[in-house]
Amino acid sequence: MLYHLESTVSHSVRRMATLHKPSLTGKSPTAIVMLNMGGPSTVSETYGFLKNLFMDGDLIPLPFQRVLAPLIAKRRTPQIEKQYADIGGGSPILKYTEMQGAGMCELLDELHPETAPHKPYVAFRYANPLTQETAQRMKADGVKRAIAFTQYPQYSCSTTGSSLNELFRRGRAGEMGDIEWSVIDRWGTHPGFIEAVAQNIEAALAKFQPSARSDVVILFSAHSLPMSVVNRGDPYVLEVSASVNAVMDRLGHSNPYRLVWQSQVGPSAWMGMQTGEAIKGLARLGKKEAILVPIAFTSDHIETLYELDLEYMKEGKELGMELHRAESLNGSPVFIRALADITAQHLRNFSARTIGPTSVQMGLRCPGCKNMTCGQQKHWFARAGRS
Numbered sequence: 281m282l283y284h285l286e287s288t289v290s291h292s293v294r295r296m297a298t299l300h301k302p303s304l305t306g307k308s309p310t311a312i313v314m315l316n317m318g319g320p321s322t323v324s325e326t327y328g329f330l331k332n333l334f335m336d337g338d339l340i341p342l343p344f345q346r347v348l349a350p351l352i353a354k355r356r357t358p359q360i361e362k363q364y365a366d367i368g369g370g371s372p373i374l375k376y377t378e379m380q381g382a383g384m385c386e387l388l389d390e391l392h393p394e395t396a397p398h399k400p401y402v403a404f405r406y407a408n409p410l411t412q413e414t415a416q417r418m419k420a421d422g423v424k425r426a427i428a429f430t431q432y433p434q435y436s437c438s439t440t441g442s443s444l445n446e447l448f449r450r451g452r453a454g455e456m457g458d459i460e461w462s463v464i465d466r467w468g469t470h471p472g473f474i475e476a477v478a479q480n481i482e483a484a485l486a487k488f489q490p491s492a493r494s495d496v497v498i499l500f501s502a503h504s505l506p507m508s509v510v511n512r513g514d515p516y517v518l519e520v521s522a523s524v525n526a527v528m529d530r531l532g533h534s535n536p537y538r539l540v541w542q543s544q545v546g547p548s549a550w551m552g553m554q555t556g557e558a559i560k561g562l563a564r565l566g567k568k569e570a571i572l573v574p575i576a577f578t579s580d581h582i583e584t585l586y587e588l589d590l591e592y593m594k595e596g597k598e599l600g601m602e603l604h605r606a607e608s609l610n611g612s613p614v615f616i617r618a619l620a621d622i623t624a625q626h627l628r629n630f631s632a633r634t635i636g637p638t639s640v641q642m643g644l645r646c647p648g649c650k651n652m653t654c655g656q657q658k659h660w661f662a663r664a665g666r667s
């Protein structure tokens with residue numbers, strides 16, 4: 281499916297304010313809660329971010345988590361602080377999420393006026409604004425209807441699953457008031473998302489000489505997963521692969537490509553092949569032109585700006601390669617339009633009761649899941665979040 285909407289979208293996005301304006305009608309807003317991990321907006325917030333991350337038993341189950349998490353976070357802080365300093369002094373994720381949310385809600389008011397006004401809320405798992413704070417704001421705003429909208433295109437229990445578990449804990453504790461919930465839990469093959477990624481790839485390919493262009497290797501790079509998570513039946517690897525396949529279909533399979541995995545942490549086994557090793561391997565095989573494409577995260581972060589741009593680009597250059605990176609989606613108007621389309625379609629189908637509060641796929645726990653919260657969370661959202 282083609283997206284010929286860019287001009288209308290950029291017009292709309294140009295008009296939008298950074299934060300969506302509240303309704304003048306006094307009607308309670310439909311909340312679109314944008315779930316993501318977040319990142320430290322300033323270097324000094326790095327320790328707090330890492331501490332929250334290592335405290336998350338849904339991401340990294342540790343023995344004596346409350347004791348060990350702050351210690352591990354403290355040990356990693358100097359190295360990660362340096363990386364955030366090197367990419368400009370912090371993570372841009374809040375800036376881009378607010379921009380995407382404001383643009384999306386402005387379009388949504390036009391696409392689905394029945395549920396207007398739509399108001400974006402950001403709920404980060406490890407950085408401000410944390411889910412708890414957002415829950416309080418939603419309660420104060422008198423929200424009665426909300427969509428939990430994951431900002432991870434592909435589902436993993438370590439990312440979207442963790443955010444939903446946290447939202448469930450807050451909801452069950454009554455921190456948000458009485459809200460009717462539904463969930464957009466994955467959208468890795470949505471045509472608008474695929475189009476936005478494909479356009480960024482085309483822009484990166486255009487940097488090569490026309491004669492060399494069709495030989496350029498497209499290296500899709502996604503954050504890796506520990507094999508223990510893959511092996512308990514997590515859907516992420518399958519879903520990232522589906523995104524890659526859809527992008528390559530859209531590009532007419534114009535170039536050779538691979539899906540590779542980055543950002544392993546610690547000594548355990550992780551999903552491979554590692555992005556850095558793949559670059560070295562291509563150079564060894566005489567493949568000297570490649571582009572790197574972030575496919576599992578929608579805004580810039582240390583893995584794009586530090587790991588891909590600073591580390592791997594440098595490595596590739598030293599090996600005599602010409603490497604470019606496809607931009608992250610960030611403020612892409614095509615992407616913002618896709619977010620609005622995904623939500624409008626969800627609202628339409630939900631009102632018509634052709635879908636339930638969650639996808640069918642979300643109802644299935646990983647066959648190897650031993651985390652009781654996952655089961656309770658799925659049950660709670662399936663009953664539209666009403667306790």
Ligand SMILES: C=CC1=C(C)c2cc3[nH]c(cc4nc(cc5[nH]c(cc1n2)c(C)c5CCC(=O)O)C(CCC(=O)O)=C4C)c(C)c3C=C
Nearest residue numbers: 319339340356371436438439503505506545576581582583
């Ligand atoms: C879709 C993306 C991600 C998946 C899947 C994911 C799984 C995952 N991550 C860890 C451990 C860490 N991740 C860290 C940082 C980090 N992770 C993602 C994305 C995914 N993680 C991003 C975008 C970031 C960086 C944020 C930024 O602003 O750049 C970190 C902290 C950094 C560090 O100490 O190196 C850890 C630790 C696990 C264990 C995991 C799956 C179980």
Ligand code: FES
Nearest residue numbers: 437645646649654
């Ligand atoms: S770990 Fe996947 S459902 Fe619990």
Ligand SMILES: [Fe+2]
Nearest residue numbers: 503504543545
């Ligand atoms: Fe991670």
